[in-house]
Amino acid sequence: MMEFRIIRRSLFIVGLFFLTTISSCYYDNYDDLAVGVDKCDTLSMTYTVNVSPIMTQYCTGCHSGNAPAGNIPLSNYVQVKTAADNGSLEGTIQHKSGYSPMPKNQPSLNNCEINKISAWINQGTQN
Ligand code: HEC
Known part of the structure; x- marks a missing residue:
């Protein structure tokens, strides 16, 4: 017991x-x-290191060459900065109303990619 x-x-x-x-x-x-x-990591974003690879992966397939989609080329710094400055870059990737959602007919960028692009813009669109 x-x-x-x-x-x-x-x-x-x-x-x-x-x-x-x-x-x-x-x-x-x-x-x-x-x-x-x-x-x-969204510290010190630059076009060359952080933004350009995202554009190449998701955007330049349509937005480059002789006839870029929507007549909007996105294959170099000046072109992407132009879209950043006029608000259409953030408007399209964040699916804001009034903008055509991008990447067109494809899943949205993930939150980290969107945050990196927003940080790049807020930090002054460094090359
Ligand atoms: C499959 C082709 C395709 C891909 C991929 C694509 N786009 Fe577009 N984009 C278009 C077309 C076509 C238009 C013209 C407007 C429309 O038809 O929706 C356009 C328009 C735009 C516009 C202007 C729209 C507005 O409302 O002002 C911006 C900015 C833009 N795209 C950014 C991007 C970005 C950033 C990416 C990558 C994240 C991307 N696009 C990926 C085809 C594409």
């Missing part, structure tokens, strides 16, 4: 140990994930 109680108590302690170990692992992973999601 005494033995049985001791075994039961040690099983309980072992069980507690596993529960806390497993739940702490769970929270470790959760923290890592949360950091990964929130991480979007």
Whole structure:
């Protein structure tokens, strides 16, 4: 009878140990994930390093060459700065009313890409 109680108590302690170990692992992973999601560096954005690659990936397929879509070329600094300065760059990628949503007929840019472009504009559209 005494033995049985001791075994039961040690099983309980072992069980507690596993529960806390497993739940702490769970929270470790959760923290890592949360950091990964929130991480979007928007410090010191420049056209060359940060904005141009986004344009090349999502925009210049239509907005470059001899007949750019909507007659709006977006393949160099001056051209993208022009769209930034007149508000159409942010208007289109943020799907603001009054602007044609871009990239046309494709999923929206992700939040980090949109935040980087807004930061670039707010920081003075550096080349
Ligand atoms: C599949 C082709 C295509 C892609 C990709 C595309 N555009 Fe466009 N874009 C167009 C067309 C066509 C127009 C002319 C207006 C319309 O038909 O909606 C246009 C118009 C625009 C305009 C002017 C619209 C307005 O309301 O002032 C801007 C600014 C613009 N695009 C920016 C972008 C940006 C930035 C990207 C990338 C994130 C992009 N576009 C990707 C085809 C495209």
